[in-house]
Amino acid sequence: MRIKNLQITEEDIMKAAWDLLDQKGMEEFSMRKLADLLNIQAASLYWHFKSKQSIFQALANEVAKQCLLADISHEDWKDRLSGFASHMREVLHNYPCSAQLLMRTLPSEPDYLSMINTMLQILDPLRFSDSYKFSLVTTVMNYVISFELDRYEMNRLNVAMQDESAGGAPSMFKQSLDLHTGSGPNIIKRMHENQIFNELGSAHMFRIGLDAIVRGIEQLAMQE
Incomplete structure (x- = not known):
């Protein structure tokens, strides 16, 4: 997503924020990365939102609206x-x-x-x-x-x-089930099977x- 016009709107920022969340998740979300996605300076974002948290608040409100x-x-x-x-x-x-x-x-x-x-x-x-x-x-x-x-x-x-495993998490889980020992029926293994x-x-x-x-x-x- 690239916006050449520096007169961005809150709607532009919100759309880009959703894109960034989809690409990076909340852990890697930052104002700098958001500005890069919009092709603007990070300082331009602060005309609309005071912080990353204020963007999150607006996004959460959009979710609630839906x-x-x-x-x-x-x-x-x-x-x-x-x-x-x-x-x-x-x-x-x-x-x-x-x-x-x-x-x-x-x-x-x-x-x-x-x-x-x-x-x-x-x-x-x-x-x-x-x-x-x-x-x-x-x-x-x-x-x-x-x-x-x-x-x-x-x-x-x-x-x-x-x-770490050819089959990913499911494969590693199955290996753990095969090695599981304990008294009584192995119900969790039965459910897995x-x-x-x-x-x-x-x-x-x-x-x-x-x-x-x-x-x-x-x-x-x-x-x-």
Whole structure:
């Protein structure tokens, strides 16, 4: 991405920031690299953003804005919550390093706050205290973010370990299973042989965990 005109806009910077995250990840993201990608001086970026963190805040807000497009028109709160969480996962899956962005930014931007408030509105009719509702929403958010983080890190790990093993991380894991000793049935090896581990990061596995959380909330609500 090259911009010859020095009159760059915030939109130009945001687009380039997404490209840089996709190429380098958050660990190697810097204002200098972003400026190089835009073919400008790094100082030009500071007219629009005070720091790298302020760019991250803006990117996280863009992710939250996309999450707010979820369809929550269902009558049942369980369907609304599940639908919102599922849509949120799809957004995180499509935006590079978006799970990390939500973890490393403050929910101080308008759409970020609206995203949290929307989830709170879904649970607000339930007979829980506000403290309990906030804890439940945080639990759901953390599940979605952690699920996407695990998928992202697993992919990175497999790439990083290609040089150490011909089959990468899966091959090394299988070798460890073959050497595993212990009392009782080796259930984890059985699951591996039945290709259960191929479901890691899948929509099916995500749904199982989400259903467990939502049903748990439902059981707690029934006890109130």
